[in-house]
Amino acid sequence: MHWFKVTKKRYHKKVDDYKMKRISFKNFSIRRLLMRGVNEIRQNAKHPRVKLILFATAFLWLKTLIAYYVDFSLGVQGVFQHIILWLNPIAFGLFFYSLSLLVSKEKHSRRVLLLLVVLQTLILYGNILFYREFSDFLTAKSLFSSQSFKMTGMTGSLGALMKWYDFIYWIDLPLIVWAAKKKFLGREQSHRFNKRYGLSLAALAVVIFGLNLQLAEISRPQLLLRTFDRNYLVKYLGLDFFSGWDVAKAVHANKVRAEADESEMEPIMDYIKKHQVQPNPETFGIAKGRNVVVLHLESIQQFLIDYKAKDENGKEVEATPFLNSLYHSNDCFSFSNVFHQVGQGKSSDAELMLENSIFGLSQGSAVSQFGSDNTFQAAPNILRNNGNYTSAVFHGNVGSFWNRNDSYKKWGVDYFFDSQYYALNKENSLEYGLKDKLFFRDSIPYLEQLPQPFYSKMITVSNHFPFPYEEKNASFPKMHTKDETVNGYFNTAHYADQALKEFFDYMKKAGLLENTVFVFYGDHYGISNSRNKALATALPNADAENWGDFNNAQIQRIPALFYIPGISKKGIKAGIQSTFGGQIDMLPTLLHLLGIKTDQYAMFGHDLLAKDHPNEVIFRNGTLVTPKYTVIESKIYDTKTGEELTDRLTEEEKAAITAKVEEAQKPLDFSSEILSNDLLRFYQPEGFKAIDQTTLNYSDNLSRLDKQIKALGKNYRSVLSQHGNKTTYGLYKTDAPELESTIKEAKAKAKKKGLPDYNTLAEKAK
Ligand code: MN
DSSP: OOHHHHOOOOOOOOHHHHHHHHHHHHHHHHHHHHHHHHHHHHHTTTHHHHHHHEEEEEEHHHHHHHHIIIIIIOOOOOOHHHHHHHHHHHHHHHHHHHHGGSSSSSHHHHHHHHHHHHHHHHHHHHHHHHHHHSSSSSOHHHOHHHHHHHTGGGGGHHHOOOOOOGGTTHHHHHHHHHHHHHHTTTTGGGGGOTTTTHHHHHHHHHHHHHHHHHHHHHHHHTTTHHHHHHHHHHHOOHHHHHHHHHHHHHHHHHHHHHOOOOGGGGHHHHHHHOOOOOOTTTTTHHHHHOEEEEEEEEOOGGGTTTOEOOOOOSOEEESSSSHHHHHHTEEEEEEEEEOOOTTHHHHHHHHHHHOOOOOOOOSOOHHHHHTOOOOOOOHHHHHHTTTTTTEEEEEEEEEEGHHHHHHHHHTOOOOOOOOOOOOOOOTTEEEEEEEOOHHHHHHHHHHHHHHHSSSEEOOOOOOOOTTOOGGOOOOOOOOSSSSSHHHHHHEEEEEHHHHHHHHHHHHHHOOOOOGGEEEEEEEEEEOOOGGGHHHTTTTTOOTTTTTOHHHHHHBOOOOOEEEEGGGGGOOOOOOEEEEEEEGGGHHHHHHHHOOOOOOTOOOOHHHHSSTTOOOOOTTTSHHHHEEEEETTTTTTTTTOOOOOOTTTHHHHHHHHHHHHHHOOOOHHHHHHHHHHHHHGGGGOTTTOOOOOGGGGOOTTTOOOOOOOOHHGGGGGOHHHTTTTTTOOOGGOOOOOHHHHHHHHHHHHHHHHTOOOOOHHHHHHHH
8 A cells, every 4th residue: 555655645745735836826916927027028138139039020010011001901090000000010920039039059049030030021922922913811722722823823923023122021031140140239158048038028929919909809899700801800910810810710611621521411402492482483584684783782771761851941851762762663573571681791691692592600701711612503603504694793892801802703703893993092982992972983884894694793882880971971861869870870871872873874874774683682780789779769650768679670671672674564563572581582582583493502592572482581690580470589579569479379389489480590500501511512503503713813804804805706795885885984973072083093093004094985985
């Protein structure tokens, strides 16, 4: 039993040690620790090696800032964002460079430092070159897939991407070597070196990063959870953080994907086939062969439709008079009970549903996470396969936002015109891009060239949170709720409606109405639940006092319009429809109107015009709304009256409703499975073929469009060709106060970049 006694003794010693530690822990003081840290850094900052590291970090900081301001366009706004930008290169540079102090021998330590400096420079400069070509940052995927290099021919054009001042990005290397050699930072021998210097520098870096993260969270909450945009990650947390984050994400996603196999797709397709409904024979194919123009209405909610407010003279003004006129038109299928179904991915979730009829994720943006890598069977490719459609998306913001420039390639979008194709200046743009009236106007020179039939989408931005009030663009009566955001919302929505009207007036003059179907949809709520009470005080028939979860659910309705000019003359009755549905249903509805069957695709939506539409809608958070019941978590309400029924229903009724909710939630889980395991790569719909995405480069739209037009030869039909190849740009009339400065900006930009000057062409065409 001797060994037992020994271990017992040891055990008691350990316990005593532990108690001792606890006691000393009691005397712990953050202040003392901080003081000690500061002291230590002050002490070791005198050491030549530490000085060299600070010297290298300062250079990295300087050249990163040069890249931020000169080569990247990060959209930095306001003093606070500039402060974050100035702070973010420090932490990682300091951290990495301090690793060299873990090597005690001076010579080796210096070599490690130089190696790290070269590595940092490669990361920075690689991103600069890539950004000059793609207006985006390098990702693990773009780096390791030889495809993307083929696609760009970048390897061949490296020289063309370099600029005269690029030596600045490398100048620190010889300077650091020189500083180390010349020992002008002091001599090693006169100081005692301690590896702990490295640790305390690294600790300082961690503290700086913590501060950085905190500031970023204040400026842009949920930055990492939602991952809007690569630009955002770099702007707030720096290039190093972004690169590391991206690699970690790619490794994780690859692992999940690698473990999936085709058997996982079978039960999903079984479910889809079992739940499919037959298209409505009365509406199937009524828009066959028409062009499609989708209007992605930023933050437009259904309560705006037919909303009126009194102006100073007591005269009633409609919030969205143009949308109202379509809503009540006999040529329009207008839905009064369609809801948005987005999660945190907001606009990107809306687009994912619109183009694929697949739900987003319960957390984060599916398009940001999987848009670059996954297989999709999306509308642009489906329409190319069925009717030879050319597809284009127009958006007056940077293409990297919500990972659009990558995912659009996967969806088969032929041409994506992002902010690089527009002339933005301080006056004509808001935080999220070009103001709508100018955006529509300046899309015309591209839209008119598109070979017909085309499938196009216009993504508006003016009605975006925080709905800033601008005197010169304000023409709706001032609202007087307690919430300024709510008040601003009515005004920006009114402006957005005016912009739509200007665009339609143009479409009419250009002769596009009769051969086009227009799809309007609100992308998500504009007024969040926390502001709905204030909003309710301005809504007719709303009870602000008793506003609750039920009301928050009901106000998630969005406009969903399928406007097909001329169909009423052909004896087809459109008008307002009361079917309950959501954004997931938009694509099957559209495809059926165009006469394209959807039964072979992995789509979770149903044609809203089908007689057997399930007539219910599941929210991304699991809330179910049917004409009869609204189920929010465990509470059941009467959809018509809002009364809570939970305690009045029998156990059987409740069980039936719960089963219905569980059934309705299955497509949410199936969608997540498809997305995170990339399951569509195992599924081949008959006759479906995706475009070879290596042929798509959205920085090169105009020359690719030229090529397509030449290849079409005599078969080329477009607005332009129908107008004797003279631009119709001049037909667009706008009352935008920023017009003059926009034209000036556009002319200057065309001259500088050697692009066609459409404004001068339009003046000549008159
Ligand atoms: Mn949006």
